[in-house]
Amino acid sequence: MLAMLLAETANAAAGAEGAHAEGIPELPNIFGLLHHTAFGQALEGLALKLHLADPMVTDPGASAYSAMENILFMVIAIIGLSWFFIAASKRVRVKPEGRISRRATFAEIVVVFFEDFFGAILGREQVRQHLPMVGTLFIYILTLNCFGLIFLGKAPTANLSFNLGMALCVFVYVHFMSIRKSPAGYLAHYPGSYPSIKELGMGPIGGLLVGFIIILFTIIHVMEAVIQPVSLSLRLFGNLLGKDVLLGVFGGLVPYVPLHTPFLFLGLLLGAIQALIFSLLTAVYLTLWEPHVHHAEHDEGDGHGHGHAHKPNDLEPEPVHSRAA
Amino acid sequence: MEPGAALGLGIPLGLGLAAFGSGVGIGLAVKGAMEAMGRQPEALGRIQTAMLIGAAFIEALTIYALVMGFVLMGKI
Numbered sequence: 459m460l461a462m463l464l465a466e467t468a469n470a471a472a473g474a475e476g477a478h479a480e481g482i483p484e485l486p487n488i489f490g491l492l493h494h495t496a497f498g499q500a501l502e503g504l505a506l507k508l509h510l511a512d513p514m515v516t517d518p519g520a521s522a523y524s525a526m527e528n529i530l531f532m533v534i535a536i537i538g539l540s541w542f543f544i545a546a547s548k549r550v551r552v553k554p555e556g557r558i559s560r561r562a563t564f565a566e567i568v569v570v571f572f573e574d575f576f577g578a579i580l581g582r583e584q585v586r587q588h589l590p591m592v593g594t595l596f597i598y599i600l601t602l603n604c605f606g607l608i609f610l611g612k613a614p615t616a617n618l619s620f621n622l623g624m625a626l627c628v629f630v631y632v633h634f635m636s637i638r639k640s641p642a643g644y645l646a647h648y649p650g651s652y653p654s655i656k657e658l659g660m661g662p663i664g665g666l667l668v669g670f671i672i673i674l675f676t677i678i679h680v681m682e683a684v685i686q687p688v689s690l691s692l693r694l695f696g697n698l699l700g701k702d703v704l705l706g707v708f709g710g711l712v713p714y715v716p717l718h719t720p721f722l723f724l725g726l727l728l729g730a731i732q733a734l735i736f737s738l739l740t741a742v743y744l745t746l747w748e749p750h751v752h753h754a755e756h757d758e759g760d761g762h763g764h765g766h767a768h769k770p771n772d773l774e775p776e777p778v779h780s781r782a783a
Numbered sequence: 784m785e786p787g788a789a790l791g792l793g794i795p796l797g798l799g800l801a802a803f804g805s806g807v808g809i810g811l812a813v814k815g816a817m818e819a820m821g822r823q824p825e826a827l828g829r830i831q832t833a834m835l836i837g838a839a840f841i842e843a844l845t846i847y848a849l850v851m852g853f854v855l856m857g858k859i
Contacts, residue, residue: 578829689843696846699853735839742836 483706485718487612489527501526528614535601535614569593579741588744591631595624596737599694603729606702607722613729616698621691628740629687636747643749650675686743690736697732701725791859794852801848808841 492498505522510529546565572593577585580592599615606613614620636644649672658664705725708718784792816834820827 575832578832692850693839693843693846696850696853700846700849703853731835735835738832738836739839 483710484612484702485706485709486610487527487531488610489530490523490612491610493523498523501530525617525619527612528617528620531605531612532602532614532620535598535605539597539601568597572596576737576741579738580744584744588635588741591628592737592741592744595628595740596733599624599733599736600730603698603733604726606698606705607725607729613698613702615694615732616702618691618695621694622687624694624736625687625691628690628743629683632740632743632747633683635744636749640749644747646750647747648676648679650679683747690739694732694736697728701728787859790855794855794859798845798848798852801845805841805845809838812837812841 489498489501493502502519502523505526506518508522510522510525542561543565546559546561569589573585573589576589576592580588602615603613605611606616633644636647652668652671652675655665655668658668660667701721701724704721705718708721709716711717812834816830819830823830
Protein backbone atom coordinates (compact mmCIF):
# COMPACT_ATOMS: atom_id res chain seq x y z
CA MET A 459 0.00 0.00 0.00
CA LEU A 460 2.79 2.38 0.92
CA ALA A 461 4.59 1.51 -2.27
CA MET A 462 1.46 2.30 -4.22
CA LEU A 463 1.11 5.64 -2.48
CA LEU A 464 4.73 6.42 -3.26
CA ALA A 465 4.21 5.52 -6.87
CA GLU A 466 1.19 7.76 -6.92
CA THR A 467 3.04 10.80 -5.69
CA ALA A 468 5.91 10.11 -8.07
CA ASN A 469 3.43 10.02 -10.91
CA ALA A 470 1.83 13.18 -9.60
CA ALA A 471 5.19 14.89 -9.61
CA ALA A 472 5.77 13.78 -13.17
CA GLY A 473 2.24 14.77 -14.05
CA ALA A 474 2.66 18.19 -12.48
CA GLU A 475 5.67 18.81 -14.69
CA GLY A 476 4.09 17.27 -17.74
CA ALA A 477 0.78 19.00 -17.31
CA HIS A 478 2.40 22.36 -16.88
CA ALA A 479 1.46 23.28 -20.41
CA GLU A 480 -2.22 22.66 -19.61
CA GLY A 481 -1.84 24.62 -16.40
CA ILE A 482 -3.91 22.41 -14.12
CA PRO A 483 -2.09 19.78 -12.06
CA GLU A 484 -4.00 16.64 -11.18
CA LEU A 485 -3.35 13.29 -9.59
CA PRO A 486 -3.01 10.32 -11.94
CA ASN A 487 -5.91 7.95 -12.40
CA ILE A 488 -6.12 4.36 -13.51
CA PHE A 489 -7.43 5.06 -16.98
CA GLY A 490 -4.92 7.85 -17.43
CA LEU A 491 -2.12 5.39 -16.72
CA LEU A 492 -3.59 3.02 -19.31
CA HIS A 493 -3.52 5.70 -22.00
CA HIS A 494 -0.54 4.29 -23.86
CA THR A 495 -1.64 0.68 -23.79
CA ALA A 496 -3.66 -0.91 -26.56
CA PHE A 497 -6.79 -0.59 -24.41
CA GLY A 498 -6.17 3.12 -23.96
CA GLN A 499 -5.50 3.68 -27.64
CA ALA A 500 -8.72 1.89 -28.55
CA LEU A 501 -10.59 4.09 -26.09
CA GLU A 502 -9.00 7.19 -27.49
CA GLY A 503 -10.02 6.17 -31.00
CA LEU A 504 -13.58 5.62 -29.81
CA ALA A 505 -13.57 8.98 -28.02
CA LEU A 506 -12.33 10.78 -31.13
CA LYS A 507 -14.95 9.00 -33.23
CA LEU A 508 -17.61 10.21 -30.78
CA HIS A 509 -16.27 13.78 -31.12
CA LEU A 510 -15.61 14.05 -27.41
CA ALA A 511 -12.64 16.30 -28.05
CA ASP A 512 -12.92 20.01 -27.56
CA PRO A 513 -12.06 21.45 -31.01
CA MET A 514 -10.37 24.44 -29.37
CA VAL A 515 -7.81 22.29 -27.58
CA THR A 516 -4.44 21.88 -29.25
CA ASP A 517 -4.15 18.15 -28.52
CA PRO A 518 -7.50 16.56 -29.43
CA GLY A 519 -6.28 13.09 -28.46
CA ALA A 520 -5.51 14.02 -24.87
CA SER A 521 -8.68 16.06 -24.58
CA ALA A 522 -10.84 13.24 -25.92
CA TYR A 523 -9.15 10.73 -23.67
CA SER A 524 -9.64 12.94 -20.63
CA ALA A 525 -13.36 13.08 -21.42
CA MET A 526 -13.36 9.30 -21.86
CA GLU A 527 -11.89 8.84 -18.38
CA ASN A 528 -14.80 10.76 -16.90
CA ILE A 529 -17.26 8.63 -18.83
CA LEU A 530 -15.63 5.41 -17.69
CA PHE A 531 -15.76 6.43 -14.05
CA MET A 532 -19.35 7.51 -14.54
CA VAL A 533 -20.23 4.11 -16.04
CA ILE A 534 -18.56 2.36 -13.12
CA ALA A 535 -20.61 4.42 -10.69
CA ILE A 536 -23.84 3.81 -12.59
CA ILE A 537 -23.31 0.06 -12.79
CA GLY A 538 -22.24 -0.23 -9.18
CA LEU A 539 -25.07 1.83 -7.76
CA SER A 540 -27.69 0.21 -10.00
CA TRP A 541 -26.49 -3.24 -9.07
CA PHE A 542 -26.53 -2.44 -5.38
CA PHE A 543 -29.93 -0.79 -5.19
CA ILE A 544 -31.72 -3.08 -7.64
CA ALA A 545 -30.42 -6.11 -5.79
CA ALA A 546 -31.41 -4.53 -2.50
CA SER A 547 -34.95 -3.82 -3.63
CA LYS A 548 -35.46 -7.32 -5.05
CA ARG A 549 -35.00 -9.08 -1.77
CA VAL A 550 -37.54 -7.09 0.20
CA ARG A 551 -40.02 -9.44 1.85
CA VAL A 552 -42.62 -9.17 4.53
CA LYS A 553 -41.32 -10.43 7.82
CA PRO A 554 -42.91 -13.87 8.21
CA GLU A 555 -41.65 -15.10 4.83
CA GLY A 556 -38.01 -14.56 5.49
CA ARG A 557 -35.31 -12.33 6.80
CA ILE A 558 -34.69 -8.93 5.29
CA SER A 559 -31.28 -8.81 3.72
CA ARG A 560 -28.67 -6.49 5.14
CA ARG A 561 -28.51 -4.62 1.87
CA ALA A 562 -32.25 -4.00 1.86
CA THR A 563 -32.06 -2.68 5.40
CA PHE A 564 -29.27 -0.32 4.44
CA ALA A 565 -31.14 0.92 1.38
CA GLU A 566 -34.21 1.42 3.51
CA ILE A 567 -32.30 3.49 6.06
CA VAL A 568 -30.96 5.66 3.25
CA VAL A 569 -34.39 6.15 1.70
CA VAL A 570 -36.11 6.92 4.98
CA PHE A 571 -33.38 9.39 5.89
CA PHE A 572 -33.79 11.17 2.57
CA GLU A 573 -37.53 11.15 2.94
CA ASP A 574 -37.26 12.95 6.26
CA PHE A 575 -34.58 15.31 5.07
CA PHE A 576 -36.17 16.40 1.81
CA GLY A 577 -39.61 16.24 3.34
CA ALA A 578 -38.63 19.32 5.34
CA ILE A 579 -38.27 21.24 2.07
CA LEU A 580 -40.67 19.63 -0.36
CA GLY A 581 -43.46 18.84 2.08
CA ARG A 582 -44.74 15.46 3.14
CA GLU A 583 -47.13 14.96 0.22
CA GLN A 584 -44.65 15.74 -2.50
CA VAL A 585 -41.50 14.13 -1.23
CA ARG A 586 -42.55 10.65 -2.35
CA GLN A 587 -42.98 11.90 -5.89
CA HIS A 588 -39.63 13.68 -6.13
CA LEU A 589 -37.53 11.40 -3.97
CA PRO A 590 -36.33 9.18 -6.84
CA MET A 591 -34.80 12.20 -8.58
CA VAL A 592 -33.44 14.09 -5.61
CA GLY A 593 -32.17 11.14 -3.63
CA THR A 594 -30.55 9.56 -6.66
CA LEU A 595 -28.75 12.81 -7.41
CA PHE A 596 -27.32 12.88 -3.90
CA ILE A 597 -26.10 9.28 -3.93
CA TYR A 598 -24.78 9.55 -7.46
CA ILE A 599 -22.85 12.78 -6.93
CA LEU A 600 -21.48 11.60 -3.59
CA THR A 601 -20.20 8.42 -5.22
CA LEU A 602 -18.61 10.33 -8.07
CA ASN A 603 -17.03 12.80 -5.66
CA CYS A 604 -15.58 9.93 -3.66
CA PHE A 605 -14.02 8.55 -6.84
CA GLY A 606 -11.76 11.57 -6.75
CA LEU A 607 -10.45 10.61 -3.33
CA ILE A 608 -9.70 6.93 -3.74
CA PHE A 609 -6.35 5.80 -5.05
CA LEU A 610 -6.04 6.13 -8.84
CA GLY A 611 -9.52 7.52 -9.10
CA LYS A 612 -10.88 10.60 -10.76
CA ALA A 613 -14.00 12.60 -9.99
CA PRO A 614 -16.06 13.16 -13.16
CA THR A 615 -17.83 15.96 -11.30
CA ALA A 616 -14.69 18.08 -11.68
CA ASN A 617 -15.70 18.49 -15.31
CA LEU A 618 -18.01 21.28 -16.38
CA SER A 619 -19.68 19.39 -19.23
CA PHE A 620 -20.61 16.56 -16.90
CA ASN A 621 -22.12 18.88 -14.30
CA LEU A 622 -23.92 20.90 -16.94
CA GLY A 623 -25.50 17.68 -18.17
CA MET A 624 -26.78 16.87 -14.70
CA ALA A 625 -27.95 20.43 -14.16
CA LEU A 626 -29.84 20.33 -17.47
CA CYS A 627 -31.54 17.13 -16.35
CA VAL A 628 -32.60 18.95 -13.19
CA PHE A 629 -33.77 21.94 -15.25
CA VAL A 630 -35.91 19.78 -17.53
CA TYR A 631 -37.27 17.78 -14.61
CA VAL A 632 -38.21 20.82 -12.54
CA HIS A 633 -39.96 22.62 -15.37
CA PHE A 634 -41.62 19.51 -16.73
CA MET A 635 -43.04 18.67 -13.32
CA SER A 636 -44.40 22.17 -12.93
CA ILE A 637 -45.95 22.23 -16.40
CA ARG A 638 -47.48 18.80 -15.95
CA LYS A 639 -49.15 19.85 -12.72
CA SER A 640 -50.70 22.99 -14.13
CA PRO A 641 -49.59 24.70 -17.36
CA ALA A 642 -51.46 27.91 -16.52
CA GLY A 643 -49.99 27.98 -13.04
CA TYR A 644 -46.55 27.52 -14.53
CA LEU A 645 -47.02 30.43 -16.90
CA ALA A 646 -48.38 32.56 -14.07
CA HIS A 647 -44.95 32.23 -12.55
CA TYR A 648 -43.31 34.50 -15.04
CA PRO A 649 -45.14 37.79 -14.50
CA GLY A 650 -45.11 37.06 -10.77
CA SER A 651 -47.53 39.09 -8.68
CA TYR A 652 -48.62 42.44 -9.97
CA PRO A 653 -51.32 44.89 -8.88
CA SER A 654 -54.45 44.91 -11.01
CA ILE A 655 -55.09 48.08 -12.97
CA LYS A 656 -58.34 48.69 -11.09
CA GLU A 657 -56.60 48.47 -7.74
CA LEU A 658 -53.91 50.88 -8.81
CA GLY A 659 -56.50 53.31 -10.13
CA MET A 660 -54.21 55.62 -12.03
CA GLY A 661 -55.84 55.44 -15.41
CA PRO A 662 -53.68 54.89 -18.48
CA ILE A 663 -50.49 55.54 -16.56
CA GLY A 664 -51.40 52.74 -14.18
CA GLY A 665 -52.01 50.44 -17.15
CA LEU A 666 -48.62 51.29 -18.56
CA LEU A 667 -47.03 50.77 -15.18
CA VAL A 668 -48.62 47.35 -14.76
CA GLY A 669 -47.54 46.36 -18.28
CA PHE A 670 -44.02 47.48 -17.52
CA ILE A 671 -43.96 45.49 -14.29
CA ILE A 672 -45.23 42.37 -16.07
CA ILE A 673 -42.59 42.62 -18.80
CA LEU A 674 -39.82 43.36 -16.33
CA PHE A 675 -40.66 40.45 -14.06
CA THR A 676 -41.08 38.07 -16.97
CA ILE A 677 -37.58 38.92 -18.15
CA ILE A 678 -36.21 38.53 -14.64
CA HIS A 679 -37.87 35.15 -14.17
CA VAL A 680 -36.68 33.85 -17.54
CA MET A 681 -33.16 34.90 -16.59
CA GLU A 682 -33.59 33.18 -13.24
CA ALA A 683 -34.63 29.97 -14.98
CA VAL A 684 -31.56 30.06 -17.21
CA ILE A 685 -29.14 31.02 -14.45
CA GLN A 686 -30.27 28.24 -12.12
CA PRO A 687 -28.74 25.26 -13.95
CA VAL A 688 -25.64 27.28 -14.81
CA SER A 689 -24.94 28.21 -11.20
CA LEU A 690 -25.82 24.69 -10.08
CA SER A 691 -23.22 23.15 -12.37
CA LEU A 692 -20.59 25.85 -11.87
CA ARG A 693 -20.75 25.47 -8.11
CA LEU A 694 -20.11 21.75 -8.18
CA PHE A 695 -17.47 22.10 -10.89
CA GLY A 696 -15.58 24.89 -9.16
CA ASN A 697 -15.53 23.18 -5.80
CA LEU A 698 -14.43 19.82 -7.15
CA LEU A 699 -11.85 21.30 -9.51
CA GLY A 700 -10.47 23.41 -6.68
CA LYS A 701 -10.19 20.30 -4.52
CA ASP A 702 -8.54 18.32 -7.34
CA VAL A 703 -6.01 21.06 -8.00
CA LEU A 704 -5.23 21.30 -4.30
CA LEU A 705 -4.66 17.54 -4.16
CA GLY A 706 -2.64 17.64 -7.35
CA VAL A 707 -0.40 20.46 -6.13
CA PHE A 708 0.26 18.92 -2.74
CA GLY A 709 0.60 15.42 -4.17
CA GLY A 710 3.22 16.66 -6.59
CA LEU A 711 5.02 18.98 -4.20
CA VAL A 712 7.61 16.52 -2.96
CA PRO A 713 8.18 13.35 -5.00
CA TYR A 714 7.38 10.09 -3.19
CA VAL A 715 5.78 11.89 -0.23
CA PRO A 716 1.94 11.81 -0.15
CA LEU A 717 1.62 15.29 1.30
CA HIS A 718 -1.97 15.53 0.09
CA THR A 719 -3.24 12.92 2.56
CA PRO A 720 -4.71 15.39 5.11
CA PHE A 721 -6.60 17.12 2.33
CA LEU A 722 -8.34 13.87 1.42
CA PHE A 723 -10.47 14.24 4.54
CA LEU A 724 -11.22 17.81 3.60
CA GLY A 725 -12.15 16.47 0.18
CA LEU A 726 -14.51 13.93 1.71
CA LEU A 727 -16.26 16.67 3.65
CA LEU A 728 -16.42 18.89 0.59
CA GLY A 729 -17.72 16.11 -1.62
CA ALA A 730 -20.50 15.27 0.82
CA ILE A 731 -21.46 18.91 1.26
CA GLN A 732 -21.50 19.57 -2.47
CA ALA A 733 -23.62 16.48 -3.14
CA LEU A 734 -25.98 17.66 -0.42
CA ILE A 735 -26.10 21.18 -1.84
CA PHE A 736 -26.80 19.96 -5.37
CA SER A 737 -29.72 17.77 -4.35
CA LEU A 738 -30.94 20.31 -1.80
CA LEU A 739 -31.01 23.06 -4.40
CA THR A 740 -32.86 20.74 -6.77
CA ALA A 741 -35.49 20.35 -4.07
CA VAL A 742 -35.54 24.10 -3.51
CA TYR A 743 -35.98 24.74 -7.23
CA LEU A 744 -38.84 22.25 -7.24
CA THR A 745 -40.60 24.31 -4.60
CA LEU A 746 -39.72 27.60 -6.28
CA TRP A 747 -41.18 26.50 -9.62
CA GLU A 748 -44.28 25.06 -8.08
CA PRO A 749 -47.19 26.29 -10.22
CA HIS A 750 -49.21 29.19 -8.86
CA VAL A 751 -52.50 27.79 -7.71
CA HIS A 752 -54.11 31.04 -6.55
CA HIS A 753 -54.85 34.14 -8.53
CA ALA A 754 -51.80 36.26 -8.96
CA GLU A 755 -53.45 39.31 -7.36
CA HIS A 756 -53.89 37.63 -4.02
CA ASP A 757 -50.29 36.59 -3.70
CA GLU A 758 -47.82 38.42 -1.58
CA GLY A 759 -44.20 39.13 -2.28
CA ASP A 760 -42.67 37.90 -5.49
CA GLY A 761 -44.57 34.65 -5.39
CA HIS A 762 -41.73 32.52 -4.18
CA GLY A 763 -43.20 31.41 -0.91
CA HIS A 764 -45.65 28.95 -2.35
CA GLY A 765 -43.87 25.78 -1.63
CA HIS A 766 -44.08 26.61 2.02
CA ALA A 767 -47.69 27.68 2.08
CA HIS A 768 -49.25 24.25 2.44
CA LYS A 769 -46.44 22.57 4.23
CA PRO A 770 -47.26 20.57 7.31
CA ASN A 771 -45.34 20.87 10.49
CA ASP A 772 -42.06 19.06 9.95
CA LEU A 773 -40.71 19.21 13.45
CA GLU A 774 -42.20 15.94 14.54
CA PRO A 775 -41.31 13.15 12.12
CA GLU A 776 -44.06 10.93 10.90
CA PRO A 777 -43.91 7.27 11.84
CA VAL A 778 -42.29 5.15 9.17
CA HIS A 779 -44.86 3.64 6.83
CA SER A 780 -45.42 0.23 5.43
CA ARG A 781 -42.06 0.37 3.67
CA ALA A 782 -40.45 -0.96 6.82
CA ALA A 783 -42.63 -4.07 6.88
CA MET B 784 1.55 46.42 -18.37
CA GLU B 785 1.64 43.20 -20.31
CA PRO B 786 -1.61 41.22 -20.49
CA GLY B 787 -0.03 38.22 -18.80
CA ALA B 788 1.33 40.29 -15.95
CA ALA B 789 -2.00 42.05 -15.53
CA LEU B 790 -3.77 38.68 -15.36
CA GLY B 791 -1.20 37.31 -12.93
CA LEU B 792 -1.82 40.28 -10.70
CA GLY B 793 -5.54 40.52 -11.21
CA ILE B 794 -6.72 36.92 -10.85
CA PRO B 795 -5.40 36.31 -7.31
CA LEU B 796 -6.44 39.80 -6.26
CA GLY B 797 -9.94 39.33 -7.63
CA LEU B 798 -10.23 35.89 -6.08
CA GLY B 799 -9.10 37.28 -2.75
CA LEU B 800 -11.65 40.06 -2.92
CA ALA B 801 -14.41 37.60 -3.83
CA ALA B 802 -13.37 35.33 -0.98
CA PHE B 803 -13.35 38.32 1.37
CA GLY B 804 -16.89 39.26 0.49
CA SER B 805 -18.13 35.69 0.63
CA GLY B 806 -16.36 35.16 3.93
CA VAL B 807 -18.15 38.13 5.48
CA GLY B 808 -21.43 36.94 3.97
CA ILE B 809 -21.15 33.35 5.15
CA GLY B 810 -19.96 34.56 8.53
CA LEU B 811 -23.08 36.66 8.93
CA ALA B 812 -25.29 33.79 7.74
CA VAL B 813 -23.73 31.31 10.15
CA LYS B 814 -23.87 33.84 12.97
CA GLY B 815 -27.59 34.25 12.41
CA ALA B 816 -28.13 30.52 12.19
CA MET B 817 -26.11 29.87 15.35
CA GLU B 818 -28.11 32.43 17.29
CA ALA B 819 -31.34 30.95 15.99
CA MET B 820 -30.21 27.44 16.93
CA GLY B 821 -29.21 28.58 20.39
CA ARG B 822 -32.55 30.24 20.88
CA GLN B 823 -34.61 27.40 19.44
CA PRO B 824 -32.70 24.13 19.49
CA GLU B 825 -35.74 22.09 18.45
CA ALA B 826 -35.72 23.77 15.02
CA LEU B 827 -32.09 22.85 14.50
CA GLY B 828 -32.58 20.71 11.40
CA ARG B 829 -34.58 23.24 9.47
CA ILE B 830 -32.30 26.12 10.39
CA GLN B 831 -29.29 24.11 9.33
CA THR B 832 -30.87 23.29 5.97
CA ALA B 833 -31.76 26.90 5.30
CA MET B 834 -28.29 27.98 6.34
CA LEU B 835 -26.67 25.48 4.01
CA ILE B 836 -28.74 26.70 1.08
CA GLY B 837 -27.85 30.30 1.83
CA ALA B 838 -24.20 29.45 2.26
CA ALA B 839 -24.24 27.64 -1.09
CA PHE B 840 -25.61 30.71 -2.84
CA ILE B 841 -23.01 32.96 -1.22
CA GLU B 842 -20.18 30.56 -1.85
CA ALA B 843 -21.11 30.28 -5.52
CA LEU B 844 -19.88 33.85 -6.01
CA THR B 845 -16.38 32.91 -4.95
CA ILE B 846 -16.59 29.84 -7.12
CA TYR B 847 -17.34 32.02 -10.14
CA ALA B 848 -14.15 33.94 -9.46
CA LEU B 849 -12.28 30.65 -9.03
CA VAL B 850 -13.63 29.31 -12.32
CA MET B 851 -12.64 32.53 -14.07
CA GLY B 852 -9.18 32.07 -12.60
CA PHE B 853 -8.96 28.55 -14.01
CA VAL B 854 -10.22 29.68 -17.39
CA LEU B 855 -7.69 32.49 -17.61
CA MET B 856 -4.83 30.51 -16.06
CA GLY B 857 -3.51 29.41 -19.45
CA LYS B 858 -3.09 33.02 -20.54
CA ILE B 859 -0.75 34.08 -17.78
